[in-house]
Amino acid sequence: MIDAKWLRERPEALRQALTDKGVSVDVDALVRMDQERREIIITVDALKQQRNEISKAVGERKRQGENADDLIARTGDLIEEIKALDTRLKELEADFEQTLLTVPNPAHPSVPVGQDPSENPVVRTWGEPLEATDFPLKNHLELGEALGLFDFARGTKITGTGFPLYTGAGAKLERALINFMLDMHTQKHGYTEVFPPFLVNRTSLTTTGQLPKMEEDMYLAQVDDLFLIPTAEVPVTNIHQDEIIPEKELPLRYTAYSACFRREAGSYGKETHGFLRVHQFNKVEMVKFVRPETSYDELETLRRDAEDVLEALNLPYRVLELVTGDLSFAAAKCYDLELWAPGEKRWLEVSSCSNFEDFQARRGNIRYKPRTGEKPHYLHTLNGSGVATARLLVAILENNQQPDGSIQVPEALVSYFGAETISADDA
């Protein structure tokens, strides 16, 4: 949620920022609501003051055994008026709040203005994308099915399309990846591991920004009005919902494995085969709660921590900085990490590292208490995938394939996986 101060002090800047983000919001209507709201508050507070003074005087008299009927008689109109104004104020504030929740987070000034994902500048490339070899490169589906790593047909039978069933070495490889990443973040990068609920309520989704606008993208368990998480960002960010954290405890860094569920409504078609776009996938997520002054440094180290995973697995990747129009609803700045998949001959997004500044903190009422004893302030939240498998698995298979169709397991993964290769003989 944006700070309502924007509306009073810099409505023009807000309008421009929202245009850059490619969203149209009726800023004038918000400004009007805010003004009317404040006018009513001024009036009704003054009336309440009068009422309180009279009540106090009544109490004074009663204590001395005197009659106070004349004073009580004076409150009649006052009370009616207060009731009416309070009712109107309440409606107005609810309306204002609801509207404010639909306003996206403006981008940080450093973010390049642009509309289309194709405009996202590449800020870094690591490793050599594998283009040509002396044998024909297969894609992950061909490799995996031959090796019995997964079974899409049966996954579809069990649930429907986009719900992968991992089998044998594939299941183990997936588990190895998750453990490898969690260990790296906890042992090397200083994160605290958590294992969150996979179902969340509406309040939690409002904090992180999926609600109220993206309800259609999620799976809903209707009877209990709970949603399957699209990312561990949701439960983990809400760990500190409605809390005031002492400054000395910041930064807080969490890492969590979770399955992620996304309906991906409207994205059927090509580019969705195999693991490229599925409804359920596994992801190790990193979430940070930090002091505002440090959040952009923390974004860089967050990205570094995600890159570390890819480098340890020796996978070529590139980093994109998202232009204003490609930023998500809640993000002020975001980097995407993409792995090269030689079998698919394309880059696959495996991580998004974002700074939300105080946008989520304001929605979830997450604050910190400064050392100096000042009043609590909203802190800044960040999160990044560290990283999303399914696509990570795709890249590992395609980058480490051998002429005979077997897979060389990346060295860093061997101790987790328990073997150096995956071949058809093992199956």
Add this chain to the structure above:
RNA sequence: GGAGAGAUGGCCGAGCGGCUGAAGGCGCACGCUUGGAAAGCGUGUAUAGGCAACCCCUAUCCAGGGUUCGAAUCCCUGUCUCUCCGCCA
């Protein structure tokens, strides 16, 4: 799912319809004390909104309604937590 108990500040915990934004304790911050520390002593310490304003005003004792001139305190509804029983990985 059935029965009962409860929800007060960062935490614990008191609270008669008015003088209670809320006793007391803990914690925390600062100061005194000390060679240094502990102990001890003193002072301070909720949040939000309005306002130029740390003065002031308004609101907040789970949430929403109600009674009343006045509600943490009385009434109704809801939510959540705990205990016991049932079911269950």
